[in-house]
Amino acid sequence: MAGRGWPADGRGCGLAADGRRQPGSADEHTRRRPTDGSAADPDGPHPGPLGIGDRLVRRKRGGRARRPLRPRASPRRRREPRHGRERRGGRRGRRWLAGSAPAPHRARRRRCRRDREPPTGEPRRDRGGRRGGDRRARAGDRRGRAGRARAAAGARVRRDRPTRRDQGPPAARDRRGSPRARSPCALDGDRRRPSPPRAPHREGARPGAADRRGPRARPSGPGWPTRALGRLRRRRRARPGDPARAGGRRARPPRDRPPEGSPVSGDRQRATAFLEATASEEDHDGLGLSIEQSATWSLESAEQGAAFAQAKRPEEFYARWGNPTVARFEEALADVESGEAALAASSGMGAIATALIDQAREGERIVAQNSLYSATQEMMARLLPDYGVETTFLPGTDVDRFADEITEDTSLVYLETPSNPLLQVADVEAISDIAHERDVPVFVDNTFASPVNQRPLELGADVVLHSGTKFLAGHSDVTAGAIVADRDTIESMWTTYKMLGPSLAPNDAFLAHRGMKTLELRVQRQNETARQLAAFLDDHPLVTEVYHPSLETHPGHDVAARQMDGFGAIVSFEVDGGVEAGRRALESTEVATLGVSLGGVETLIQHPASMTHAPLSDEERREAGIADGLIRLSVGIEDVVDLETDLDQALESM
Ligand SMILES: Cc1ncc(COP(=O)(O)O)c(C=O)c1O
Incomplete structure (x- = not known):
């Protein structure tokens, strides 16, 4: 599935090669905007706000035709970009370099930077192929000589401070200072202490989810805890004229659910697997995720900056591009959703808007379930039509209607199951099968279910969306969102994300990641x-x-x-x-x-x-x-x- 490309001929944006709107584009159907600057001409460039596609296409053509958002400064008054080095007199002009020796903290940091590999878009790996490799290597530097020696020997840092284990058995500790010992009446009110699950209320009631593992409880295979991601369909949504489409529809590979790497298919029980997904970075001994509270990172050279600027999702360049703490949350979520990669956003709507804008094309149609979170529904019913994207809403329970409405001009199918607030359940597998026959990707908002109850990628969906504000973080103390998919899709959506800017703050990523430990x-x-x-x-x-x-x-x-x-x-x-x-x-x-x-x-x-x-x-x-x-x-x-x-x-x- 390709993200928003910027076809030079304007295809997919409702613009013909000459920049005019194509007849039959959604604009033609919905409302004819005057487009030449005169209020009357229906065919020339329109004077109103540009559609998303318009702006991108024009920029691709060289930017000159782009409608300036602000008057430009006159050439004489335009300032050159101020880079720190230039401002202070070039490479050696930094204040801390004025003397003969660099300040010690800068020297240390530069030593770390030397270890930084040029961005390849690949997750960092150590020699054993595990992620976080170079971070682990750098940890040796941070620990000082003794730490480096231990790190080199592969030893864990020995704790000299007394641990809780040294303080005696839990029973003894309970008596000394546990909340229970201090306030024996804490559970004496009319609130109950946690009780074991009770028997079903009514005769014939369904057994609990834990008992109902029938068809989905599959024999374990290889997978966990290797973090080897499952064989997921890497589906590129080809555009007309795209060579990938020339061979016609691709046969779908047989789906063996759950795929290798799914949290329910590995050699760990599910509760362990979910916890291990949030295991701390291997380069530090603290069990908590470290928070990298940086918006920007110092660079070794302009070339390195240029390489980062071109790279996909660099973690230590500029925070809208990526951030190591956020990346750890993304990895944990991708693991438990059986995805290859994830993109964290500052809210569920940030993630949904990014995914929709990336995939929807002017003149194409979204086919969506009619029971959706209100802001998603509002976006489809009110906002996207302004950009030439119409939505057909259907009952999620009616697979036949989906079969009738999904056509070649459908840009995506959007499901939310169970839906907010009516708990409408859509058959993800059946609808995905229909959509894929027509080469249409399927997006599923999995907020209500959470990956504990449902993993849509295993059912055939292409993109999973989350309001991380809800079950993932779980404590009503953070606003977050995420997109999970295959790596190509995430990288493509990241390009749109980087432009829209809904990046997640590192502190919020920490909270969401910590919440996932008890998910x-x-x-x-x-x-x-x-x-x-x-x-x-x-x-x-x-x-x-x-x-x-x-x-x-x-x-x-x-x-x-x-x-x-x-x-x-x-x-x-x-x-x-x-x-x-x-x-x-x-x-x-x-x-x-x-x-x-x-x-x-x-x-x-x-x-x-x-x-x-x-x-x-x-x-x-x-x-x-x-x-x-x-x-x-x-x-x-x-x-x-x-x-x-x-x-x-x-x-x-x-
Ligand atoms: C199903 C669903 N999707 C998306 C959202 C939007 O999430 P956020 O509020 O984090 O933007 C919500 C919010 O309630 C939701 O319930």
Whole structure:
């Protein structure tokens, strides 16, 4: 799948080779913009804001035709770029070089820089081929002579300080200073201590996700913990005229799920595999990820700077290009999603916008599920049409409609499964098969499921999107997003990303990475609690409808049971009495917190009609199935008994 190329003839951007709009482009269908600078001419260049494609195509042609965003400074007043060295008098003009010897910290850093290999776009590897090789090598330098000697001998740094192990067995430590010893009544209130998962509520209720490993519990193969990534389809989306397309459609290789390298196929149990994905860098002994809080890195020479500027995703050049801390989060996520690479963004919408802008072409159509996160839906319904990209929305459950609507002019298929907030389940495998027959890539927002419950790349999808703000980070303390795909796709999307600039801050990458250490544990607990709450609400006399794929009555139950390892932690339900009743119920909860977002450790409750989906028109909300009395619950890690009691009293108070 190719990202946005910049075809010199304007193909794919709705522009003909002469820069004019092609007849039949979406602009032709949707609205004819005057395009020659006069308000009347429908064919010349238009005076309004340029489309994304327009700007890129014009820049490729030399930039002169590009519409200047700001008046340029006159040639006489234009300043040369100020590089530090030039400003201070050239190479030897640095202040710390004014004397005879370089300042010691600079000398040390330059020694490290000498180790830095020219950017190749490849992850750094040590002699054994493990990632992080040159970082590990540099660690020797940072440790001083003794450290270097130990590093050279391959020894770990011995700790001379007493460790917790030296302080005696845990039982003894408990008595001395554990919270339990200090406050024996911490669990005596009317909140429960964590209890083992309870038996299903109703006769015939489905077994928990952990028990339902049937078709997906495959014999283990090689894979974990080698971090060898699975054989993923590397699918390039050829453009018309692209030689890759000349041979017609490519036969899809047989898919043997889960692929080698999937966290569920290796020789570790899944919980271990998920934890090992976040194992710390091999060049330092701390178990926590180190935060490289730098926006820019010093360079050895102008040539090195030029090489970095041309490189794909250099980690130590300029933070919008990449950052080592962010890169470690990306690697961990790619591993647990069975992808080859990931691109972290500063929010889920940053990731989604980057992926859509990279792939969508003016004059082509997106075919999307009709139940989506509101901002994604808004972007497709309101923003992208301004750039000539229309979207056809379809029920995610109707595979036949997808078969009818996916055509050669479809730029991508977009699914969100389970969807926000109705938990609509789309059959990723069936829809991917149809899309691939027509050479169309499939994007899946996997935020609701998390990689613990579902790995769309294993089901045949091409690109996975995440709001890392939710389950991945898991503690409602960071905004993050990510794209996961094969390496070629990620590198291509990175070019767009670098221009748009939604890079993730290193501190936020640290938090998201740390959150992922407990991802499996949290999601398993949340799955089970959500399943029990769904059953509880389903039996509640004041609840008219419950949406959770664990319920056999849910239309997506069978597909979810096939493609997911757990049914997820989001439960939506409807109450009688419309907006007012819904509001009263949510304002009465005591354990569940009224708030937007989801996927954190605290249970959150919200009212889509008046909150997250308020930006949509009544018509759009109705079409998306958002009823006035719909309430969405993001189940946290509290005890299920407390949550049931809380919901019961809230419903009674309506
Ligand atoms: C399914 C889904 N995708 C994407 C997003 C956007 O994520 P963010 O808020 O991190 O931009 C959300 C946010 O709620 C979401 O629920």
